Amino acid sequence: MLRTSLRQIEVFVATAQKGNVTQAAALVGITQSAASMALAEFENQLATRLFDRIGKRLALNEDGRALYPKAVEMVERAREMEGLFRQPGGAVDLRLGASSTIGNYLLPQILGSFRANRPGCRIELEVGNTQQVINAILHFEIDVGFVEGPCLHPDIEAGFWRPDELAICAAPGHPIAQPGGAGIEVLRAADWILRERGSGTREVVDQMLMSQLGGIRVMMELGGTEAIKRAVESGMGISCLPKIALVGAVERGNLVSIPTPYLQLTRAFHILVHKDKYRTGGMSSLIRLCQSMAAQNSTM
Structure with missing residues (x-):
């Protein structure tokens, strides 16, 4: 007889x-006393403690960490079942994480297309740097991650998504922007x-520029692409940023993309999913759409 409840x-x-x-x-939407009782009963039924009590905080212990992925999967399967008949195609409730270039310049269009066929779906998108997205995947805080740098963690499945080009940029009046100045x-x-360390763009730029130029002078580190663009526009220095992030500024004449045919400035975007994560229908549909749109762009 099954004694454990889904609420527990x-x-x-x-x-x-x-x-x-x-x-x-x-x-969860219950009282604190009800939650405490449910958790205590759950641990008693399993005959083990699942958390270490550290001051006022509860942290998963070894048994809790072993159980957590399976528990997350059960809750997500239950939510998927509840949503089967609520709307055409089933309910979709996704938590996504993306590094800044992807979250700011690529995903909005993709999520717009995704939601067009699922008007009742709910999507949360957290934008951070690559390391923050990886940490969120490892702790099951998000369902799918999109990152600009490589991920080699053994608990994460990292699939190639699409290539991305970077470009060195400067203000129009900067000496390096003049013919033959680069x-x-x-x-x-x-x-x-x-970008700051931990950013996918920074990691890739370090690898590319250090290997091809033999070292550069980093005068300033900033926590976002837009902040870097403003600093470069003011003539404070030059940068290496995703081409997709430079389009508007270049068209307005605020920045110049410097031709550097002697440098290789292409990287890869990846889609991340925890290897123990249950892939809901919504997750699989979104990943297929991302791959499909990337394939269409590559043929244009």
């Missing part, structure tokens, strides 16, 4: 995500403005 599993998952029972209860020695000696 839901409270366990919420507690693992929030780190305390009070916030877990609010997330030689290798000039690039080495220039003042560079780059």
